[in-house]
Amino acid sequence: MNASLTAQANSPNQTSMRAWSVALRYGLIGGAVALFLALVGMVEAFATRYVIANVIDLGTLLLFLSYLGAGYVAIKRSGARTPFEILSQGAFAGFIASVFIALLAVVIYAIPGIRTIFINASPALLAILTFKMGVPAGLVPILLSGVIFGAIGGLIEILPPSLRRSLIYAAMVVLVFGLMQDLLRVTLQKWKFLDPATSFTFSNNGLTIVGAVTLFILTFLASQLWQRRGNEARARYRQLPTRQQQLLGWGLIAFSVALLLVLPLLVGLFFSEVLVNVGLFILLGLGLNIVVGFAGLLDLGYVAFYAIGAYTVALLTSTSLEIVYAGGNPFWLALPFAVFFAVLAGVILGIPVLKIRGDYLAIVTLGFGEIIRLIVLSDFLKPILGGSRGIELIPKPFIGSFEFAGPEELYYLILAGCGLAAFVAIRVKDSRLGRAWGALREDEDVAEAMGINLVSTKLMAFAMGAAFGGLSGAIFASKLAIIYPSSFNLLLSINVLAVVIIGGMGSIPGVVLGALVLVGLPELLREFSDYRLMLYGAALVIMMLVRPEGLWPEKSRQRELHESQQEEILSGPLAADEEVAREGAAG
């Protein structure tokens, strides 16, 4: 796109002026990002975690990535093509970005009082920014790193797509291993025979240098190999007789299921806890995805169904002496009631909002969610629901004498729930009802004229979404053993909505991916927890700009957002990557 613009500019001089001003612009943006990261305290907080032991920490890496991003986007947008232009303009963008950080270092050094305004502009931050060299000596490496990473960013943009992808994968694998090293190490230590490999890869804080290099090379090679040979393998697979293809397919499914079944044993307690939390969000996301993704009804009060499921189970099972009404029942007896009451609430919410559309629907459902929370919190119902103290002593589910005691056991309960929900969602999506939802989402009036019963179609969406929410809430209650009204606030609805949007509205694998990214990652990186909401916001904004269809988009959603390009519809994250790569190559 930009290449053609550039070509139209009449004189070469003008062209290069434009390219440099583009580089300047993205340098300024990259610098602002770096400055922001430093001043909100992320750089300092993350600096305690080494990605590679004693070589690079996460805080510094964030700054480097800002420079790199500046160089990358600058070259992508400027349309520079000769190696000299790319290197010089990329480096220039990175340099401009690093000037912000250099200036910040000078300011912190020269005006100690700055801390009264920017509380994070501390001496510790100064040490990190200047590589412990202080001002002025440390300014040189700051600017140098800007130049180097900006140039690298520029280079990345012009690499052949296959090479670029392999490099990015390799870097990401190193990053992920580096970030999760604590957990990975603890987990790997369960297997003594892996000890040499473990100590080869990990040091006490971060990856070892050789470990990081090895990981990088291995991932790079694997990715290259797959790109070269992947098509061949796929072609060979297609040539197989259908019978064998099916067999392979089943084998793959059986393997995945087996893997899912033994996962808690493999990963241990902490990971299982994370998986359980991710699972709860997958369940919630699958439910909300039906309402928002399939039927196009924007529901901001989804947390209400979660709360109703949780409180139903709490009331029916709690052994607390304060629960004199119905407590003491087993989980399995309470579960159907939890789902039933959630569905009932879904229908009760659905009826008054049948005629309400779009923005107004969002507001009404938002209110519904708050109403449920306030009811639970009310003094009036305090004798029954416990008010702000909540309900405690909720027992764990049992099957026979097997207790779903901790995360490693509860995992199976959630897995079953998610499996069921995913199965139902997949089946219903391709059913008559699913098509009716699709029409409803597109255009309510025409859907009605086509003979779709709007009332029952909408109510079914609310009811089914609510059922999954209730199921999730029920498991949540017995997992925590104690529930408070404050667990069921608006933020939870927003989080679930973010999972659905980031994953890709209407896409079932998208929900899983969205929950893994938005719930799993922050759980694994405790340093992130302070910045969790900020990162959510940033992720949403970036997604809307770069990839509005979500991480793993649903087919028709992708079409809608790329209507201008009538290309063959691609599916799956890799296919979409290819599209981006092609755009990059063309632009």
Add this chain to the structure above:
Amino acid sequence: MPILELKDVHSYYGHIHALKGISLTVEQGEIVTLIGANGAGKTSTLRTISGLLHPREGQVFLEGEQINGLPAHIIVSKGIGQSPEGRQIFSRLSVMENLEMGAYSRKDKEGIKSDLDHVFRLFPRLKERRSQTGGTLSGGEQQMLAMGRALMTRPRVLLLDEPSMGLAPVLVETIFEIIRDLNKEGVTILLVEQNAAKALSIANRGYVMETGRIVLSDEASKLQESELVRKAYLGED
């Protein structure tokens, strides 16, 4: 007994009195056209028939059975199909999916398949473009899709709201030929048109509407001769 009959129908949008006592009949196998100036209430009449708008007074009968007050999806399943004004197709669904949505209220797989073939025979262009998204079709193709989708409901009465709107003269010709063919196959048609000359040339009878009322009704050929119609709608003086 007429297949479709409206008796003194009054419809409102809130306080706006859009239809002020419409009575009309359509006999089995006819093409009847409804002409009139912008805002006369033609679209409102069709919406009232198909149940998207409920009349406050008066009745609508399909083969003697009162259908006003029934929800739209029931009326569709009783055999009234419509191609709404302004090519309201599902712009993000493919041509194929749009057509499938037309057959939503039906369950006879065989019949749906043969009707699909039928639609593709009528509109070969749609067959070529069946995996393209509705929104990227040209205006004329969208109009074909809207008509094709209405046919997929296998209607006994087809309500067409300005099928020639915004089309090139050649396409207008084609669309009207198709309407005539459909009618020959036994579909009764109530046609709303701005292009009064064309509409009257293929219709058996016509009604002229002005501000919510029917001011004239006659055989199509007689209407073509009438002073009022010639002046107001055929652009003659």
